[in-house]
Amino acid sequence: MNGKVVIIAGGAGVQGRVAARLLADAGATVVLADLSAADLETAAAGIEGALAVPTDISDPDSWQTLVDRTLATFGRLDGLANFAAVLSRAGAETTELAVWERTLKINLTGAWLGVKAVIPAMRAGGGGSIVNVGSVDGLVGRGGGTAYQASKGGMRLLSKSAAIEFAAQGIRVNSVHPGPMKNRMTNVVGPKADASGIATLEAKLTAQVPMGRLGAAEDIAYAVRFLLSDEASFITGVDLPVDGGLTAQ
Structure with missing residues (x-):
């Protein structure tokens, strides 16, 4: 990861913070993006060279500002890790329309907007890697959490579609799917x-x-770091469950 610049969407959350630290330890420069400026500053503290950019991932203009600041500060963009998400536990019958729309707007539309925003910069730089963090709830039906499951299932196919679309341009797109997390x-x-x-x-x-x-946050962060790195240079369009064997049953 030496010399690479990586945006971490949802960088103020537990998993985003751990991923930022592990990426920085491997030589990457990290850009933390989340809604709360105060939480971002806390997350960035102690990570040398980290940039914190308050971002509404459901807003395309906010994504563009994030990318523009990254390029203005570092001159390049090599990776994106999409951690940002909200959870809804209601089932198909009890989910309210407002909850459905908010969940998909943040979890799925937000991920798509991120992919859309970083592609031009990665293309100009000769390639890059995108990792969308989904869930085992996007791989198998579990009952309940209907909006959440739909959003994470959509993220999985978003990743595969983008992987095929941009493979020839040196841009890889994969998804990591955490199992139950402590x-x-x-x-x-x-x-x-x-x-x-x-x-x-x-x-x-x-x-x-x-x-x-x-699972622990480190389990997910190591998988994300691998897929962002050059060690995964021939891997794209992959769903990687990090779930202790849950979905292998």
């Missing part, structure tokens, strides 16, 4: 969850994973 249990259970509720859900999900544990 640091996301409060989001799954809800903000009012108590420790016992989280522990019960963790135990239930752990029992479903053949490797017998929940």
Whole structure:
């Protein structure tokens, strides 16, 4: 990753922060993008040379500002990691239209806008790598979370379609699909969850994973870093589950 410049959308979140640190450790310069300027500054602290750019990933103009600032500051753009997402747990019958539209706008439209925004810069630079972070819920049906599953399933095919479209231009597009994550249990259970509720859900999900544990942010970050790197130069259009064997069953 030496000398590469990578945008991390959702860079103020837990997974985005860990990915930023691991990418920087490997020699990359990272640009952190998220909605909250304060959270971004906290995420960027301690990462040498990191640039924090407040960004609304559901807005094309905001994406363009992000790319323009990246190029103005560093003169190049080599990678994009799309971590930004929101979670909806309601099923097909109970999902409200506003929730459906917001979930797809951020998770799927936001990812598409990111791909659209970075392609010209990557093309001008001779190539690049895009990694969209989906979910195992975008690979298999699990019941409930209908809008979330639809958005992540759409991201998977967005990645494959873009991979074919831009392969000849040296731009690779892949997707990483996390399984159950230990640091996301409060989001799954809800903000009012108590420790016992989280522990019960963790135990239930752990029992479903053949490797017998929940994922950590580092598990996802290492996979993303690999796909962004030149070590993955002949890999494009791939779905990479990072799920302890969950979807292999």
